[in-house]
Amino acid sequence: MYRVMIIDDEESARKLMRVAIKWETLDMEVVGEATSGIEAINIIDDLRPDIVFVDISMPFMDGIEFTQIATDRYPNLIIIIMTAIDQFEYARKCVSMPVFEYMLKPMVRAEITRVLEKAKDRLDKDSREGKINAFLADAASEEINNDKNMTIEEDMSVQIKKFLEDNFTDSRLNLAFVAQHFGFSSSYLSRKFKQDIGKNFVEYLTELRMEKAKKIAGTGEKMFITAEKVGIPDPNYFSRCFKKYTGMSYTDFQSGFGEVVR
């Protein structure tokens, strides 16, 4: 089963793709969606997709920016860019990007299926050739990291935690950014962080942001401003995170908070 992620700011487009394509027959499943590049970057470490459909025009972080960041982190990720015809030329200008295929919107099932079959072939081939290499590489990095003094490593996780607490309002902050900052690989950092702190890196970062958001919400601040202040400039994504974290919507939280205060 290959894992598919759909990134599109149009909900109908995401839903349609989920429903219209016969994923099971392709031996694939849709593991997640995102409404913007920002959200996608934040959750991609958890979802670990093999194939990503990206709409090219999205607010806060468009498909091209996402592609640049994502391919840095996941060189083997298959990225399929979806674009309306009037942006097609714009997308083609980014030919240097490792994009697997450019596809026209609105989607046609036959075309999508054809491209997915092609992608599957590639993934099959990659996993055959790449598994051994990946294993060797992982083992090597593990070895190097194991050689280091454990106390320093634990210290390191604390340092990272401290770094997150100090900088989480910066919207650029994510796993890849931090990993690069401290000189680790993303996957190692993720694993190590969870091991040492007991929490997922993304979960922890979101937690920090939501706690801050709750405080700001209490002041009656507008949601999009709060979102901006805590480092999640996409208010839609912020809204979902907030709901997931607090169990209620931002406006509900604000009115409820008001009652509590009263």
Place this chain on the structure above:
Amino acid sequence: MKTMGMQSENEINKKKGSLSRAIRNLFLVIILIVAVSFCVSVYFITENEKRNYAIQNAYKALMTLSNTITSKLSNYSEISRLIMTDERVMTFLRADTENVDNGIINDARYGIMEILNVKQGVDCVMIIREDMIIAATEPITYEYDTVYMESDEWREDIYNAKGRAVITLNSSGIAQKKDGSKVVTIGRAIYDMYTQKRTGILLMNISMDVFEADLRQLNLNNICIVGDDGQYLAGNKEFFEYYDTDYNSENIIYRNTGKYLISGLKISNVPIILLQASTYGNEAVPYAIIYVMIILLMIFMLETLYVRAFITRNITNPVRQLSASMERNKKQGELKRLEDEMPYSELDMLKNDYNNMIDHVNELIDTLVEKEKTLRKAELRVLQEQIKPHFLYNSLETIGFFALEAGADKVYDSLETLGSFYRNFLSKGDRVITVRREVQIVKDYLALQKLRYGDILEDIYDISEDTMDFPVPKLILQPLVENSIYHGIRLKGEKGTIKISSHLENTGVIRLSVRDTGIGMSREQISRVINLSQKDIGENGESSFGLWGTIERVRIYCGDNNVVNIDSNQGEYTEIIFFIKDMRNEITTEG
């Protein structure tokens, strides 16, 4: 209007004349005037110099000769005085008339001849007594005018001179040489030494040989000696014809006779006029002066030419160059700054003024263009907002999701086809697409049309695989298919078939055809569609516009009018065939 303006401009230029032509003319005139005045002045100076030279020569010659003759005559005059004092002559003169005989006369004659022996040139000496008895050295060669001798007329002057010599011509008129030759006569009244009583007259005739000898000796071959009675005496007879009485003057008279300068002088107290003829020889020409003047003239002309060249090179040519640059600028339609180097600041000023103007004009144009662009952009934005495909696509996706969710798969099939059709149909940018895409558009279009006319429409595709990637102008099949449905099949009222074929001809040309089993087209209709020109289209109904417009686009794309063939059997079928060359150079393919 524009050409009129150009013409009048040219006319003005013609009327005004160009500066360079004016300068050339001016310099030509200056050079001409200078050359003419040079020639005239050289001529006058030369003529004057020649005349002065001739006059000088004449003066010298005449004065020399005049002095020579005068002194000669005074010599002879002295001799005549000697003769008077001769014993035998005195005896002859003193003797009474009745006592005068041949002996006395002969004695006197011998006496004279003895004296004359010392002096040549005396032709004859006559001693005439008061009683007209004559003792002459040459009795035979003379003929005497005895009547005239009796008169007092010839003697009067001699008597009045009281013994001084009086010079006359031809024995004072009393005797002529028998051979007609002329003589100059020195006459004296003779007075007795003792009594102081006049005893007679002495006439000494001097031969012209004397003068001829003088002329020879002085080497004066251009002098003619004339008597004051107008008779030729001696010298070059050639010039005698120029004599007239005006020359009877003791001051030199000069006169031009064309070929010669004739100078005349009457010798004082002598009835002889000297005529001298001088030619205007080149020896008088002042070559040095003329050479200097020629050199000056040359220098002047060179300067003139230099000034002209200078003006041409430094003023006229740069102005022309400037003008040509401006003209080029105008023709190119681009208003560029001029970069030509100008030799003088004045011309630079002109250039800079022009450049400043160009800059200003360009600024104005830019502002205008910018304004226009902004306006266009705004207008286009409004249009785009109105037909925003995003909205259409998102709506299609949303409706499609609802349809799938509700299990209405057929609805989604149609929506998908509609979406596919529109995204190909509305796409901008590409004018040229592959046959694959073109056929896909037709397939989508027919799929949608079949939703409406499924009961009467059937479509067949016969597309060779090797034509799939052949580049063709976008949207050329769909209008034909549309034409087939609305002007072919639907009008027939029975089920019809549309067949789309695409094959490669062996000439490398693609043969695209749309054949329908509709009502067909008449010959007139066919030829009208094929031969219709742009200006006719307005008058015709809109029905054939789509077809005509498509044909026209293919013609323009191929750069060839012969790209279409329409085959039809009325009531049976219509087949429209395009033959399209591979214009792959211009292609931009996708998918």
